[in-house]
Amino acid sequence: xxxxxxxxxxxxxxxxxxxxxxxxxxxxxxxxxxxxxxxxxxxxxxxxxxxxxxxxxxxxxxxxxxxxxxxxxxxxxxxxxxxxxxxxxxxxxxxxxxxxxxxxxxxxxxxxxxxxxxxxxxxxxxxxxxxxxxxxxxxxxxxxxxxxxxxxxxxxxxxxxxxxxxxxxxxxxxxxxxxxxxxxxxxxxxxxxxxxxxxxxxxxxxxxxxxxxxxxxxxxxxxxxxxxxxxxxxxxxxxxxxxxxxxxxxxxxxxxxxxxxxxxxxxx
Amino acid sequence: xxxxxxxxxxxxxxxxxxxxxxxxxxxxxxxxxxxxxxxxxxxxxxxxxxxxxxxxxxxxxxxxxxxxxxxxxxxxxxxxxxxxxxxxxxxxxxxxxxxxxxxxxxxxxxxxxxxxxxxxxxxxxxxxxxxxxxxxxxxxxxxxxxxxxxxxxxxxxxxxxxxxxxxxxxxxxxxxxxxxxxxxxxxxxxxxxxxxxxxxxxxxxxxxxxxxxxxxxxxxxxxxxxxxxxxxxxxxxxxxxxxxxxxxxxxxxxxxxxxxxxxxxxxxxx
Numbered sequence: 430x431x432x433x434x435x436x437x438x439x440x441x442x443x444x445x446x447x448x449x450x451x452x453x454x455x456x457x458x459x460x461x462x463x464x465x466x467x468x469x470x471x472x473x474x475x476x477x478x479x480x481x482x483x484x485x486x487x488x489x490x491x492x493x494x495x496x497x498x499x500x501x502x503x504x505x506x507x508x509x510x511x512x513x514x515x516x517x518x519x520x521x522x523x524x525x526x527x528x529x530x531x532x533x534x535x536x537x538x539x540x541x542x543x544x545x546x547x548x549x550x551x552x553x554x555x556x557x558x559x560x561x562x563x564x565x566x567x568x569x570x571x572x573x574x575x576x577x578x579x580x581x582x583x584x585x586x587x588x589x590x591x592x593x594x595x596x597x598x599x600x601x602x603x604x605x606x607x608x609x610x611x612x613x614x615x616x617x618x619x620x621x622x623x624x625x626x627x628x629x630x631x632x633x634x635x636x637x638x639x640x641x642x643x644x645x646x647x648x649x650x651x652x653x654x655x656x657x658x659x660x661x662x663x664x665x666x667x668x669x670x671x672x673x674x675x676x677x678x679x680x681x682x683x684x685x686x687x688x689x690x691x692x693x694x695x696x697x
Numbered sequence: 698x699x700x701x702x703x704x705x706x707x708x709x710x711x712x713x714x715x716x717x718x719x720x721x722x723x724x725x726x727x728x729x730x731x732x733x734x735x736x737x738x739x740x741x742x743x744x745x746x747x748x749x750x751x752x753x754x755x756x757x758x759x760x761x762x763x764x765x766x767x768x769x770x771x772x773x774x775x776x777x778x779x780x781x782x783x784x785x786x787x788x789x790x791x792x793x794x795x796x797x798x799x800x801x802x803x804x805x806x807x808x809x810x811x812x813x814x815x816x817x818x819x820x821x822x823x824x825x826x827x828x829x830x831x832x833x834x835x836x837x838x839x840x841x842x843x844x845x846x847x848x849x850x851x852x853x854x855x856x857x858x859x860x861x862x863x864x865x866x867x868x869x870x871x872x873x874x875x876x877x878x879x880x881x882x883x884x885x886x887x888x889x890x891x892x893x894x895x896x897x898x899x900x901x902x903x904x905x906x907x908x909x910x911x912x913x914x915x916x917x918x919x920x921x922x923x924x925x926x927x928x929x930x931x932x933x934x935x936x937x938x939x940x941x942x943x944x945x946x947x948x949x950x951x952x953x954x955x956x957x958x959x960x961x962x963x964x965x966x967x
Contacts, residue, residue, distance in 0.1 A: 514934040515927045516882040522896070523927055526903075526920035615751035622753070622889055639757055648765075652758040660749040 432459040443467040443631050451630055451640065458650070461641050465654050468634035469662070474545075475552055475617040475633075480610055483556035488595070490561030495568050505561070512558030517551075517616055518623060524551040525624030544625035552620075556613050563609060567602035568594070600677045607670040611663050634658060700898040704929070707884045707894060710816065715880065717820040719873075722827025729832050744832065747825030753886060759818040760890050768796065808893075815890045823880055830872030835861055837868040867948045874941040878934055885926070899923055 438448040440463060452460050493505035512520065528541040540546040571594055579593040599606075618635035621627045627636055634655050641651035728740030747755065768791045772779065776792035838861050846856040888896035903919030949960055 510935075511931070515930040516885045518882075518885040518888075518896070519923060519926050519930060522899075523920065523923040526917075526923060530917075530920055611748075615753075618751045618753050635751070635754055635757070638754070642757065642761060646761075648758050648761040652754055655754050656746070656750040659751060659754070660746075663749045 431457075432463075435459045435463050439463045440467055441470075443470050443633065443637075445629060445631050449629075453644075456641060456645055461637075461651050462654055464637045464641075465634050465651060466658060468632055468637045469658050471544075471620070471631075471633035472614060472617045473662070475549055475620060476610075476614040478549055479552040479556050479617075480613060482553050483560055483613075486553070486557035487560035487564050490557060491564035491568050491598075492590075494561065494565045509558045509562050509565075512555050513562060517555055518619055520551055520555060521548065521619060521623035521625065524548075529624075543628065544620055548620040548623075548625050552613070552617065555616070556609065559609050559613075560606060563602050563605045564598060566605075567598045570601050571597045596677065603670070603674045603677060607667065607674070610666050610670060614662055614666060615659070699893070700895070700902055703893065703895040703898050706812070706892065707887070710812075710819070710884060710887065711880065713816050714819045714823065715877065717816065718823035718827050718880075721820050721824025722831050725824055725828025726831035726835060729828065730835060740828070744825050744829045747822055748829065752822050752883065753889065755822045756818055756886055756890055759821060760814050763814055763817060811890070811892055815887055815892050818890065819880075819883070823876065823883075826876050826879070827873065830869055830876060831865065833872065834865040834869035838864045870941075870945055870948060874937075874945070877937060877941070881930065881934055881937065885930075895926055895929075899926055 435457070436459075439452075439460065441447050442451070442464060444467075451464070490505045490508060493501045494509065496502045496505075525542070525547060528538055528547050531538040532542045541550060575593055575597055576589075579589045584592060618633060621632045621636040630636075630640075632640075638651040638655040642648045645651075725740050725743050728736050729744060731737045731740065772791035779792050842860055842864060843856060846860045851859065885894070885896045887894040899922035900919060903922035904917065946960065
């Protein structure tokens with residue numbers, strides 16, 4: 430019964446709803462589970478939005494990198510190199526201080542100096558670069574026969590891309606993209622450990638977990654709770670991506686290997 | 698000056714961690730394909746757990762957990778007649794002799810101890826990644842090779858050490874190369890483990906200085922310091938990429954893989 434009160438008090442604490450003060454002493458297991466779970470809202474928020482927005486930009490970047498025209502190819506290559514070649518941790522730091530100094534000259538950048546927008550932008554660009562590289566690799570592996578068949582049917586330009594190239598690219602890239610999605614969700618825990626401030630202690634799951642670990646000096650309770658939440662999240666991501674994968678491959682003969690060919694595993 | 702030394706810390710961490718985590722990975726992969734069920738479960742759990750949970754959580758967890766674990770063991774050995782419980786509310790109390798490092802040891806011992814904890818933590822996490830790469834690589838060795846070995850009457854141990862292990866590296870290389878990049882990009886997380894690394898010094902030195910506390914007053918330069926770090930990491934990963942591409946080319950020569958075949962054709966044509 431008591432746990433329901435805790436849930437009401439701290440369930441939405443990470444969004445600033447509910448009790449203002451975090452528990453200070455005599456931490457119960459229930460409080461830790463509820464608060465860390467409340468922090469997961471932020472992880473899901475960052476992960477889902479960055480993934481959805483990143484998907485669009487990644488397609489553009491991948492197509493851009495495959496162009497012959499250097500004016501389009503070079504920026505895409507540099508974008509991918511810049512975000513894949515440097516640590517996300519440093520990107521967060523740099524992004525935060527960049528937004529801070531931009532804010533002083535242009536007040537328009539005000540929201541970017543806070544986590545909900547600024548960190549999202551960094552994550553969005555970062556995942557676009559990683560996904561762009563995956564999509565580019567897949568685009569290069571689209572079978573030549575598919576293109577020739579498309580030509581034979583008289584499909585050209587945008588219609589060919591939309592109907593033949595793009596679906597095949599997605600199909601080839603999907604296993605690696607699933608990995609990227611998992612690691613993107615894992616990367617969201619970095620946000621509040623870089624410059625971005627957790628205003629009024631509205632943090633993500635790891636923020637609360639380390640808060641409890643610091644206060645109790647006992648890492649053996651909060652971190653396993655966090656781990657359980659993330660394993661659950663990972664399973665959900667794998668489930669959703671697997672469902673999409675089945676839909677993408679639904680026209681292929683099911684017995685002989687559902688997936689075309691596994692791309693080499695790309696982890697971040 | 699310490700800022701430049703911190704780059705050395707990062708390189709040192711990489712140099713020490715890479716072989717250790719490779720060893721961890723090798724052990725993990727061997728455990729995961731062991732014939733003994735509990736060992737196999739342990740290996741698979743190890744691989745799956747690190748993949749399912751953010752590595753940062755592991756870093757934060759293991760540094761405290763290892764520290765407390767070591768102190769607890771020493772406490773049990775050195776002070777057997779201590780009867781108060783170790784955990785009292787939010788305190789972790791061990792007797793003075795069990796403190797690690799000892800309270801009276803010099804500063805450098807504390808620093809090295811923190812660094813060693815960081816190395817072990819990195820090795821545990823990246824060992825799991827390496828284990829999954831090596832596990833896949835061991836499975837990728839063509840079945841025909843194993844069968845031939847069996848036909849020659851090799852025991853399964855001999856087959857493993859003489860056939861599988863020498864051949865698996867070419868299959869493992871793309872994954873390991875990728876892992877090396879991930880490892881480089883994970884080094885700034887040292888900052889979270891309390892080691893005074895480049896991120897620490899960038900925040901320290903970059904913060905605005907007034908003339909009162911410093912001979913070189915300047916406004917907030919953190920942005921430029923982090924830009925410097927960004928460039929450092931970009932150069933480092935680019936260099937690694939080039940080196941890895943060279944190694945891959947060399948290892949693929951004469952192998953019955955698509956890469957080896959492409960090399961052979963290029964040679965024949967040129």
